[in-house]
Structure formats: structure tokens, C-alpha cells
Amino acid sequence: MASASFVHVTKHFPGGDVAVDDLCLEVADREFMVVVGPSGCGKSTMLRLLAGLETITEGVIKIGDRVVNDVPPRNRDVSMVFQNYALYPHMSVFDNMSFGLRMQGFARPAIEERVFRAAEALGLGSLLGRKPPQLSGGEQQRVALGRAIVKDPHVYLFDEPLSSIDAKLRAELRVDLKRVQKGLGTTSIYVTHDQVEAMTMGDRIAVMKDGVLQQVAPPKEVYDHPTNVFVAGFIGAPAMNLIPVTISGRFLKGSAVEVELPYSSRVDRAVLGIRPEALSDRPAPRTPTLEMKIDVAERIGSDQFIYGMAGGDGIVARVDSSLQVRRGERIRLGIDVRHIHLFDVHSGQAFM
Numbered sequence: 001m002a003s004a005s006f007v008h009v010t011k012h013f014p015g016g017d018v019a020v021d022d023l024c025l026e027v028a029d030r031e032f033m034v035v036v037g038p039s040g041c042g043k044s045t046m047l048r049l050l051a052g053l054e055t056i057t058e059g060v061i062k063i064g065d066r067v068v069n070d071v072p073p074r075n076r077d078v079s080m081v082f083q084n085y086a087l088y089p090h091m092s093v094f095d096n097m098s099f100g101l102r103m104q105g106f107a108r109p110a111i112e113e114r115v116f117r118a119a120e121a122l123g124l125g126s127l128l129g130r131k132p133p134q135l136s137g138g139e140q141q142r143v144a145l146g147r148a149i150v151k152d153p154h155v156y157l158f159d160e161p162l163s164s165i166d167a168k169l170r171a172e173l174r175v176d177l178k179r180v181q182k183g184l185g186t187t188s189i190y191v192t193h194d195q196v197e198a199m200t201m202g203d204r205i206a207v208m209k210d211g212v213l214q215q216v217a218p219p220k221e222v223y224d225h226p227t228n229v230f231v232a233g234f235i236g237a238p239a240m241n242l243i244p245v246t247i248s249g250r251f252l253k254g255s256a257v258e259v260e261l262p263y264s265s266r267v268d269r270a271v272l273g274i275r276p277e278a279l280s281d282r283p284a285p286r287t288p289t290l291e292m293k294i295d296v297a298e299r300i301g302s303d304q305f306i307y308g309m310a311g312g313d314g315i316v317a318r319v320d321s322s323l324q325v326r327r328g329e330r331i332r333l334g335i336d337v338r339h340i341h342l343f344d345v346h347s348g349q350a351f352m
């Protein structure tokens, strides 16, 4: 097992944009790192660079203490799982999972030990004799994960392995995969565009945009203290409300909000960030409020999200599911000022 590091790594595809831009990221030994960002932000390229499937333009990649820039893929000792796994349809689950080990010349007892252990961890113990067409999509994906896990590499690389699976199974596999990884203790980099996967699976998450790393931190820290407007808007669903405001001294003023800050600011304009749960339909006395005209209410089990307009700004708030609201109704929402964010209007950087 080993750490994996990108040191000032840049990847420039000929005739294309910079896919990965001066990336510095160290994934600790045994850590589960989730890399998250929108499509095209360079996630797959990062994994392919680490696996040796693409050459880097600049920088250094290390697995453990070893610089692997010039090490061919088969000698890097990483194991990769893709979204579009391909199993051998005529081979049993056992043979699919053990194929790589047989190619590497492992002896039968060692192969069996590893396959049985991985199958057990993934709940495939009773399916080893079946062939892929006799399995559900989720079971097939477990086999694909198992095939990577049996190799016992230094690092697992997962490239959106759950994104083609239906929601219920995805939620189950999320938990299974995280449990298996913790059990094996193998350093893992898991790439996804899904912020829910990032929040639930990562020991830390690395948020990417346009090839540039925006923030690396444990999920809660990224959620509570997003470093800039992009991260604030990307992590969390529904997204954080972002409202343009002017500031004079201690007073923030937007098209429909006024908030007194605990200190005075020297900046005269900013973007105010308020998470949906920092708005309340039962404001305490003297809490600053905003008035919202409701467009749509969405009930999801224990919570309800209400969407609408406050002045010129689209707003979403999380309220109690028992609250009855009508389209077009006006509602006054309290703002929890302990949980507001301020971002620079030009750079987008957080300053509070």
C-alpha cells in the first residue's frame, strides 16, 4: 500500500485545452479520496495519468516514494475500474474475477483465497459459479469491482463506476464499496460528477473545475467552508443561494435582504451565500429576514424545499414538510447569520 501524489502536474492535449492544470494533490496511504467536478473538468485524465495511460506534459507523479513518470502502466501496480465495465460473458464470476491473477501467474490456492475474500466482501459468495448474463446489472458491476479488488494493488482508481446503475443499487454499492475499501485499507481515488457520492464516500474530497483543483478537505469542511463561489454552488443539493449584495460598514443589502454583520467590512460589494437550511420559516425574534414569493414546493420525505423569488433573486429554502404553502404565496424567512458566506464579486474567493 502507498500514498499517491501529483506534484505540479499539467496535461495539455495536442490542439486541445489544458485538461489538468498545475495539479498538486497528495492522497495519503489508505485514504479514500473522491475527486468531484462537472463533466470535462479533467477527472478521468487525472486517473489516466496516474495509471500511465496518458503521458504528463509537466510535473511529477509518485506512488509511494517512487516517481512513476517513466514507469509503464503494468508496472505501476494500480487497478482501475471504469463506468463501462466489460465482463467476459462466457466465463463464470469466479473466472472473471480471477482472470487478471491467472494472467499474472498466481498459483491456484492464492487465487482462490483472494477471489473468495473479495467475493465475500462484495456479497458475491453464492454467485461465483454463474455467468454474467445470469446476473443483474448491479451484480455485474460488483463483479467488475471484485476483479479490481482481487489484484491487491498499491492504489485503486475508480472512474465513475456507479454512474450507470439505478439509484437504489447505487446507494447500496456506495456503502459496500466504502466498507470494502476500509476493510482492505487500500489507497483509493474515486472520480465522480455526483456530489452526493463525494459527500458520502470521501475521507476527503477534491473539487475540480476546468482542470484546476479548487479545494481539498473532508466533506463537512468543504460543505461548511467552501473556498469559493464555484465550490459553494457545486457541493450541496439544492445548491446554496447566491445573492449579489452591496455593503456599507456593517450593513449588507441585496434586492430583498438586509443583514447586519458582526463587524464592518471594507469591501463594498459581495456575493452573499445562504444554504437552504439556513433559511427558516419560523424566524426567532430580531433575526434578519427575507420575503419570498413561492413558485414551487417539493416534498421529499422528511423535508420540503420551497423555490421562489426574493426581489430579483431565485431562492430555495428547506422548511418543515408539514408546512402547507401555495404557489404565489408570500412567506417571510429568517436568515441564520451564523451560517452565511460572503464571496468576492470578482475572484469568487470566500472572505467570511
Ligand SMILES: Nc1ncnc2c1ncn2[C@@H]1O[C@H](COP(=O)(O)OP(=O)(O)O)[C@@H](O)[C@H]1O
Pocket: 013, 014, 016, 017, 018, 019, 037, 038, 039, 040, 041, 042, 043, 044, 045, 046
Ligand atoms: N485524448 C484526448 N484528446 C484531446 N482532448 C482530450 C482527450 N481526453 C480528454 N480531453 C479533454 O480534456 C478535458 C478533460 O477531460 P476528462 O478528463 O475526460 O474530463 P472528465 O473525466 O472530468 O469528464 C476535456 O476538455 C476533454 O475534452
Ligand SMILES: [Mg+2]
Pocket: 043, 044, 045
Ligand atoms: Mg470522465
